[in-house]
Amino acid sequence: MLRLFRLVVLLGVWGGLAFGAALLFFTWDMPRPEEALVATRRPSVTLEATDGRLLSTSGDLYGERVRLADLPAFVPGALMAVEDRRFRSHFGLDPVGLARAAAANWRAGRVVQGGSTLTQQLAKNLFLTPERNMRRKVQEALLALWLESRFTKDQLLEIYLNRVYLGAGAYGVDAAARLYFGVPARRLSLWQAAILAGLPKAPSRYNPRAAPDAAMRRGAEVLDAMAAAALITTTRARQEAELMVLPPRPSGDAGWFADWVQDDLAESFPGTGDLVLRTTLDLKMQAVVEARLGALLAGPGAAAHVTQGAVVVLQASDGAVRAMAGGRDYRQSPFNRATLARRQPGSAFKPFVWLAALERGMDPSSTVSDLPLTLGGWSPGNGRWRARGEISLEDALAHSINTSAVRLLLAAGGAKAVAAVAERMGLHGRFADNASLALGTAEVTLLDLVAAYAPFANGGLRVTPYGIARAESAERVLAVPLTAPTRVISQEHAAEMRRMLAAVVERGTGRAAAVPGQRVGGKTGTTQDSRDAWFVGMSSRWVIGIWLGNDNATPMDDVSGGSLPARLFRDILEETAR
Known part of the structure; x- marks a missing residue:
């Protein structure tokens, strides 16, 4: 008897030591639950279109913290039906569920069912890494027991619903509801709740934005699970x-x-945490721009060896960017040809030469020679234009006469004087210090060129392009750093420029841009060998800039600013006016 007692004591001691060693092995690097409950994440940025619809998100997106009592009963019900029907009755671990999953997996010969509880999932999501091994499973079980001892079942559900990752950077049902459906979690419908409840299994695979069909199939499975659990018929x-x-x-x-x-x-809103930014983007106009540009590049553009294009739609009064396409497909090439690519604008630069001439005392009816000209061995050509001798400034701009442009540049004080005028209008570029500047040998971006045309359209005010109209952080409205329009030319000169730019469309090189019933103006631009083709046009409200070409600067087949770009301007303006 004594010997048996000694054996039991010995086994107990060694068993205790073994258990202690095992416990130490499984828990030595386990996180402290109290500390892990404090969320650490990347600040999120949510971009909304001008009408409030979601445009994009980045970082880790959290919505409002929701309370169980504020949610429709089917929101937690859908989650428990598909993930853990015995949630209310188990103690954090579910032996019955484990046995059922093991039997199902044995019959199928592969893993077809999991046995982890919602509490275990919460422990894993809150505290542990995604790796799968026995040590992590034991830690998961221990943390699940701790959670069950610390919180009520309703509190656990609340924590889960507020913290679970549901794809596309969204954490919690409120963030996901707003991201995928545009509503707060308390206004979810039953089928929307079913789709969200199906996401924890595979947030990427069932993401409603990336895989809508898979998301709806998974949502239907959740509805069936709710029916099987007698939550709905x-x-x-x-x-x-x-x-x-x-x-x-x-x-x-x-x-x-x-x-x-x-x-x-980072410079505009330093240290503000999560941001919700209402942008100036008009989704309807953006869709029109993308569709029209895509159709042109796939049809007549492809036939003319045009592989890329860019479009900017600017509100003339204040510089708000309403639409922007930086190429034919962002997924294939995120390089923004509207804001980053510097190309020669060709004759689209000429309005700044004409403005410089107006500021030297000329007017649209003043005359300038269109006869051949030679400067230091350089002779600019006029294409098919037949010289008339003296023509008005209006006609010279309408027909884009090169020799007249050079003469006006010289009369206005030369290349430096004209470059100064362009810079005052907001055009930043590399300006040649010779007479070739009159023909657009500067290198500029499309966005800057469009903004520099805005004073012609709005009565003489320089605008700075902007895309953020309102900013909010932690339910606090932030000041948005905006540059107010400033006068850079007189209203009289702006009106004279509008008159001459309208002539370009009415009877000059931009006739293809004419829109029935609307008074529009603009200027064409084509560089040597049709390497770049531009049209910058304006209506009473918009300035729309278009560039077509190839990234490697190979020539297009006889594409000029007055052909495909002017037609694209007309198509965009016509469709957005409907």
Whole structure:
């Protein structure tokens, strides 16, 4: 008997030591739960279109903290039906569920069912890394027991619903509801709740924005699970599945605009944490720009060996960017040809030469020679234009006469004087210090060129292009650093420039840009061998700039600013006016 007692004591001691060693092995690097409950994440940036619709998100997106009592009962119900039906009755671990999953996996010969509880999932999501091994599973179980001892079942559900990752950077049901459906979590419908409840299994695979069909199939499975758990009827499950319609995915190619407006966020809003930014982007106009540019590049553009293009739509009065396409497909090439590519604008630069001439005392009816000209061995050509001798400034701009442009540049004080005028209007570029500047040998971006035309359209005010209209952080409205329009030319000169630019469209090189019923103006631009083709046009409200060409600067087939770019301007303006 004594010997048996000694054996039991010995086994108990060694067993205790073994258990202690095992416990130490499994827990030595386990995180402290109290500390891990404090969330650490990347600040999020949410971009909204001008009408409030979601444009894009980056970082880790959290919505409002929701309380269980504020949510429709089917939100937690859908989650428990598909993830853990015995959640209310187990103690954090579910032996019955583990046994059922093991049997199902044995029959299938592979893993078809998991046995982890919602509490275990919460422990893993809050505290542990994604790696799978026995040590992590034991830690998960221990943390699940700790959570069950610390919180009530309702509190655990609340924590889970507020912290679970649901794809696309969204953490918690409120962030996901706003991201995917445009509503707060308390206003979710049954089928929307079912789609969200299906996401924890595979947030990337069932992401409603990236894989809408898979998301709806998974949502239907959740509805069936709710019917099997007697939370809803089979008929209701079928009816809700038929109601599933995911909103259209936000424009993919608006990524150029999203990248542009986020370039200087750290300087504009330092240390503000999460940001919600209402932008100036008009989704309808953006869709028109993308569709029209894409159709042109796929059709007549492809036939003329045009592989790329860029479009900017600017509100003339204040510089708000309403649409921006930096190429034909953002996913294939995120390089923004509207804001980063510097190309020669050709004759699209000439309005600044004409403005310089007006400021030297000329007017649209003043005359200038269109006869051949030679400067130091350089003779600018006039294409097919037949010289008339003396023509008005209006006609010279309408027909884009090169020799007249050079003469006006010289009369206005030379290249430096004209460059100063262009810079005053907002055009930043590399300006040649010779007479070739009159023909557009500077290197500029499309966005800068469009902004520099705005004073012609708005009565003489220089504008700074901007894309953020309102900023909010932690429900606090932030000051948005904007540059107010400033007068750079007189109203009289602006009106004279509008008159001459209208003549370009009415009877000159830009006739293809004419829009029935609207008075528009603009200027064409074509560089040597048709390497670049431009049209910058304006209506009573917009300035729209278009560039077509190839990234490697190879020539297009007889494409000029007055052909495809002018037609694209007309198409965009006509469709947005409907």
